Amino acid sequence: MSGVLNNTYTDVTFSLNRHTAALGKLQEQMATGSHINRASDDPTGAYRVLGLSTQERALSNHMANVQEASDLIQSTSMAIEDMSGAMAQAKVNLTQIVSGTYGDGATGQQARSRMAGYIDDTLEQMVLSANTQVLGQYVFGGNASNTAPYTVTRSDGQITSVTYAGSEQNRDVELSPGVTTTVFETGSGVFQNSDRGTPVVDSVTGAGIGSGTSSVTGDAWLTVTNDGTNYKLSIDGGTTEVTVPLVGDVSNMAVTNAAGKVLYVDATNLSSTGLDMVRVPGTYDAFNVLLNLRDLLLNTQDLSESQQVSLIEASSASLQELTEILAEKQVTLGSSIGFLENHRERLDGIRFNVQSERSQVEEADIAQIAIDLSRHEVLYQMSLQIASKLMSTSLLDFI
Template sequence: MIRISSQQVFSSGISRLQELNASLNKTQQQIATGKKVNQPSDDPVAAARILKLDQEVTRIETYQRNASLAQNRLQQEESALASAVDLVQRIRELTVQAGNGSLSANDRSSIAEELKQRLDQLADIANTQDASGEYIFSGFQGDQPAFVKQPDGTWRYNGDEGQRVLEIDDGVTVAISDHGKGIFVDVPAAVSVKSATVTTGHISDLTLDNSQALRNAFGGAVPDDLTVVVAADGSVTVENRNVVPADVLTTDPSPLQVGEEFEVAGLRMTVSEDTTAGEFTIGISDKQSVFGTIETLIAGLESLDKTTPDGQAAYDALIAESLINLDNAQESLILKQTELGGRLNAVESTQAFLEDSGLYTKEIRSELEDLDYAEAISNLSFQSFVLEAAQQSFAQVAQLSLFDRL
């Protein structure tokens, strides 16, 4: 015969009631949180997988924020450059207008005044700030304006050449800024006369018609500048003094002469007939700031005297060079716009990928974690019923004693 003490009966009953109550509490907690797994002990394997999925969701959301930031910065830069392109186009139209030979001095002065306003507008665009107040074209010096007006009234670049990048996915980075030096300052300049030692005379109609011919003339390396030498007898030679001894591109038996248009290695020009002996230095591979181009144009409109042959030639050269420089500046802006478009496409593709990855990860996590309310409520009803029945049975057993059996 097995003897069961009253203490064993009570302990067994209480243990059973605790188990049923724990199951009921667990179901109630699941219904309250909407989750099947609220602590690792509920399902250790599922809990471990949910933890990894939570980390993956956090990683994806971080990259999504970075991608959104990159998109905003690039769109802001793209908008600024679009405004700059339109502004340079207006300045070009004014330059063409200034080249009209019938304009009076007052007309040219009026054009110069509008150019000053457009120049300030361009500086405002180049000093665009993002939502946090950083200057987007200042490189790493975002707390400093990209362009600062100097005491002499000219605009100078104030930032550095840094380019900020942002990681938008594992191993995927995108540049989210471009320094103003590369966009507005280091722009190819028109071939122009940089200096001269002649007493009188000038070079007109100076253009580079064939850049490949110029490269071929120097073995593929275009010199920074060339020297046009005018002799006392009116003969002209073109020299490359970047090497020793200098390369002379034009010699007898077909010497070039003042007053005649000629072309040397793709470079076309006319040396005026009244030019005295001396030299002209021609810039070939120079860079120009679009600000400097506009400033030079304004100064020329206000100061050049068109009543003399040299003054008229200088004015014509100013207009021609300004148009080429403005075209180059506009091309630089458009090329950067195209580059930005490529970056924006990459960001948008990454955003789409991250969105899909996030949805997939959350779906898997939901399958492991989210509660089936219908099933849980059914379980709760059943567990409540079982617990209530167990409590009633335990209460009846607890009232029994040995004398009830006698």
């Protein structure tokens, strides 16, 4: 009899423990809403959920990269838009100056001086925009985005030179595996033209352009002096000079400044001393154009009014050239923003599919759990009733 009772007790205990464990697991799934609460619940499913979770985190990181890149490019586009608008307005004002709208003589110079003040304000604004920061990074610094890309030299509070100190290489970021985009542009690539043309001289001295390949950029002043015997040429205000010989071929003289830049000059027809402005189309940068234009309007070189107005008109063409470059850059940035938005939507779609697949594997079927709970509760109660009857067995049951 003892052996029978022991076996009965063991069977009843096993059955009750099994139903208790099943009820506990189902109640946990009901409370958490998850089919897998620990790896042992479903090893295969847990492994799959782990992989899907890793993929989802990677997609979220890529989407964050896309959003950050989009914000940076938006800021870059806005800065360029401000610059482009300022230069376009300067071009309109210059047209009025050149057309004589404000008169000539002293009256005209007063108007030009007022315009020089506007150009100076525009220059200050341009430098501020070129040093735009987003999240502590300079958007026009290229790879050197931790330091201001443009530095200025001042005299009596006015900017006298603007120097690019940033990187010459764009900085790209990875949006997703194998997909990159430029987010930090180089200032030299945005604000300077690099399509060098043939130099042009507005000559009052008889100087011409030589056949050599010059390396000067933007606008340069060719100073022609005479020591009583020979003409002398300089492109840095007389700091370095080249003497024109009285005999020999002088059609391609190399005039070098202190920085090592060269202008090839044809001195064959030199007839007087003076200042000639040399323009090199396709090499302008926005800051030096504004600097030269401001100084022209102030007539710092003491030019005749006719020469001054002529050179101002020529400089307005440089403004137009740079305005067009900025407009092209805005179009490029707009395309980049559109690409980023499309890429973000694609990543979001992939992430949604991953989340849906993970939910199917991980989340519990609440309706099925409710049914299973009811079934196991009934079985548990039945087991208790059967156990009570079995455990009440006495010696009389075996007689």
